[in-house]
Amino acid sequence: MRIMGSALVAIAVLACGAPQEAEARDQIRVVGSSTVFPFATAVAEQFGRTTAFRTPVIESTGSGGGLKLFCGGVGLEHPDVTNASRAIKASEIESCARNGVTDIVEVRIGFDGIVIANSKSSGRVSLTKEQIFRALAKQVPIDGQLVPNPYRKWSDIDPSLPDAEIEVLGPPPTSGTRDAFVELAMEGGAEAVPMLAAKRKEDKKAFKGIAHAIREDGGYVEAGENDNLIVQKLEANPMALGIFGFSFLDQNADRIQGSLVEGVEPTFENIASGDYGVSRSLYFYVKKAHVGVVPGIVEYIAEFTSDKAAGEEGYLAEKGLIPLPDAERAEVRRQATGLVPLNRDVAASQ
Amino acid sequence: MTEGRADAVGIHDDEAARKRLRRRYAAERRFRAYGLGAIGIAMLALVVLLASVTRSGLPAFTQHELTLEIHYDAELLDPDGTRDPEVLGRADYAKPVRAALASLFPAVEGRRERRQLAGLVSKGAVFELRERVLAAPELVGTREPVRVPLSDEADQYLKGKIRTDLPESQRKVSDRQIAWIEDLRGRGLVHQVFNFRFLSSGDSREPELAGIWGAAVGSLLTLLVTLLLSFPVGVAAAVYLEEFAPRNRWTDLIEVNINNLAAVPSIVFGLLGLAVFLNFFGLPRSAPLVGGMVLALMTLPTVIIASRAAILSVPPSIREAALGVGASPLQVVVQHVLPLALPGILTGTIIGMARALGETAPLLMIGMVAFVVDVPDGPLAPATALPVQIFLWADSPEPAFREKTAAAIMVLLAFLIIMNLAAVLLRNRFERRW
Structure with missing residues (x-):
């Protein structure tokens, strides 16, 4: 009984000590995108091991979840930095402002290509964006009519494609990769259909509704957020295609191959040059109010945007990040380390 | 009478009877075979799991x-x-x-x-x-x-x-x-x-440097907090409900609630932790203290149910004898009932703790799914836990992390085996048969 009593006292002491700890924090807290996670963690580790600052703690919460935490307010219980695989939305800037988070520094770190890949044991596929749209959309236009997607096999869409069932493993709707894929590949493909392109002019919202809706009849399989799992499933099922970030293709090039989109192969060079059409920018956002309160934030930005990290031959490129062109990176670095806050109007128009 | 007996012998001795008997023996044998088969399948699954994990994890x-x-x-x-x-x-x-x-x-x-x-x-x-x-x-x-x-x-x-x-x-x-x-x-x-x-080291983005020790310490600290909270509270609740509480509508309601809580999905406790411990009390994110508190909420019903069962299994004669020689109700509980119920209570607690060790979902909500390089040095330092580490490595692009993932699973299994072994040893050490 006495032991129990002292245990309770110990817990009470711990609990009371906690808020004091929260008042002084000497460690950067980062939240956000699971796509940026592998890069941010590499920078954090390098930063922690080569400077006198403590290694930042990085949570993988997804872009949306990260921004929500980030916009929660100013104060040490809120994160200092959030990673995002898309630009911050106007609505998020507003919700930030409501909670007093006004000066946000945007740092663009590079690109991520979204690849459509299959197992090495079957042939390489070459697709156009329109074919991707026709294979994966919930509704497709046939003879001027929108009908539920009738295509079962790739060869139904185009006789030049393989005579195999359409089976694409991809991320669920909560994923930033899925958002980017839908926006870049599906929307791009829908625009290539004259009827939908006409629709886009008159009713943008209805067009997006059609272009963004992915079929739910088994042609598209939601395979979870774990890209490694998709890679393994592709190996087990050579007829299936998978959708994931370029770094997973890069690391598993001995087992899977990226499909050509509009005739362009997803390689480091093609994504960097912008020739490969399905790629997006990656960002992180810094809360300016925390600079000077939590030590090391400016140094962390400097490490992230340095040549040895985000440069063409930096360690992030080794991890699969497609770097910005040098001139652009220099400009980003100048603005970011100078803590130039995001211009609200520019962000709203994006 | 004699005729009747001759008839009875006839019923049990003719061809039909022998056939019936054979059928019953066969049914008996089949039944045992099904049982053996079930065990065989379970063992096979276990062996395949362990073998594949060990095979891919040993190189790490x-x-x-x-x-x-x-x-x-x-x-x-x-x-x-x-x-x-x-x-x-x-x-x-x-x-x-x-x-x-x-x-x-x-x-x-x-x-x-x-x-x-x-x-x-x-x-x-x-x-x-x-x-x-x-x-x-x-x-x-x-x-x-x-x-x-x-x-x-x-x-x-x-x-x-x-x-x-x-x-x-x-x-x-x-x-x-x-x-x-x-x-x-x-x-x-x-x-x-x-x-x-x-x-010996914490996590790293380089597979050759990544270590499990940071996550193991995180898990240990979390479990320590869980144990310190759920054991005394759980046992106290069980003792009161079993030994002192009157039987009425209120205690019935409490009992139903406890049984329900034991089946609530763990993510719900994570959400509760986020709302109460982080947002209301302002405790730090990613801290083993908060993780332990959330997991304590989750294990409490298990501990209470196991403790009540253990206390109930102590024969009433013990209580009556103690009361009979003049012991107070408190002395009866502390000096007689609890020591005798302890093996069962400990087994239940350890099984609850083993479940807590394997949880990731509630930890996600309170920020313990994180990349933490430094080995945590206290219950308030940012930390992660073993199952979270497995999840994070399994999601890393580098192929070398695959063997690390399997090796981390081996470490987690070792932890579980040690805990279950402790449960068995404690039970054997203290168990009394009636």
Whole structure:
């Protein structure tokens, strides 16, 4: 009984000590995108091991979840930095402002290509964006009519494609990769259909509704957020295609191959040059109010945007990040380390 | 009577009876066979699981290292000769490593090739040299052979995990690098050693440096908090409900609620923790203290139910005898009922703790699914837990993390086996049969 009593006292002491700890924090807290996670963690580790600052703690919460935490307010219980695989939305800037988070520094770190890949044991596929749209959309236009997607096999869409069932493993709707894929590949493909392109002019919202809706009849399989799992499933099922970030293709090039989109192969060079059409920018956002309160934030930005990290031959490129062109990176670095806050109007128009 | 008996014998002795008997024996044998089969399937599944995890995880416990003749060039590391830790901390330790590699292969020239050569050695070599020099500044200006870890790609090649029959562009190790590795191996500079880093360091983005110790300490701290909270509270609740509480509608309601809580999905407790401990009480994110509190909420119903069952199984005669010789109700509970119920209570608690050890979902909500390099030094330091570490490694693109994932599963299983063994031992030690 006495032991129990002292245990309770110990817990009470711990609990009371906690808020004091929260008042002084000497460690950067980062939240956000699971796509940026592998890069941010590499920078954090390098930063922690080569400077006198403590290694930042990085949570993988997804872009949306990260921004929500980030916009929660100013104060040490809120994160200092959030990673995002898309630009911050106007609505998020507003919700930030409501909670007093006004000066946000945007740092663009590079690109991520979204690849459509299959197992090495079957042939390489070459697709156009329109074919991707026709294979994966919930509704497709046939003879001027929108009908539920009738295509079962790739060869139904185009006789030049393989005579195999359409089976694409991809991320669920909560994923930033899925958002980017839908926006870049599906929307791009829908625009290539004259009827939908006409629709886009008159009713943008209805067009997006059609272009963004992915079929739910088994042609598209939601395979979870774990890209490694998709890679393994592709190996087990050579007829299936998978959708994931370029770094997973890069690391598993001995087992899977990226499909050509509009005739362009997803390689480091093609994504960097912008020739490969399905790629997006990656960002992180810094809360300016925390600079000077939590030590090391400016140094962390400097490490992230340095040549040895985000440069063409930096360690992030080794991890699969497609770097910005040098001139652009220099400009980003100048603005970011100078803590130039995001211009609200520019962000709203994006 | 005699006729009746003759009839009875007839019923049990004729052909139909023997047939019935045979059928019943056969049914008996079949029933046993089904049971055996069920056990067999369960064992087979277990063996397959353990074998596949062990097979893919064992390589992670070894690591290839390269012996390099490092020259701690004073000119490079400490040009002013101050031996100031700050100067030494900022110095570039990649240069001595590159110089040592270059002296092994003097013929290598050109930026690209030098980069490839440097790619054989882990980035950790630089960190480790820095720590060595900071710990012993007198090393500056001297030479010594140092064993540094090879990079994950070189290590994977040496472990035979890289297919060399593929074209060079499709693998992470180039033909030149393979030639260098084979050359180094021929010179006896490459050693396969037990991977102490894996058992002693925190997480890392470099597979060859990543360790499980940070996550293990995080799990230990979390479980300690869980135990300190759920055990006393759970036992106290069980004792009151079983020994003192009147039987009425309220206690029935409480009982129903406890049984319901035991079946609530764990993520709900995580959400509760987020709302109450983080948002309301303002406790820090990612802290084992909060993780332990959330998991304590989750294990409490299990502990209460197990404790009540254990207390109930103590024969009433014990209580009556103690009361009969003048013990107070408190003395009855503390001196007689609890000691006798303890084995059952402990078993229930340990099983609850083992479940808590394997949880990730509630930890997600309170920020323990995170990349934490530093090994946590207290219940308020940011930490992660073993199952979370498995999840994070399984999601990493580098193929070398696959064996780390399996090895982390082995460590988690070892933890579970130790806890369950403790439960069995405690039960055998204290158990009383009636």
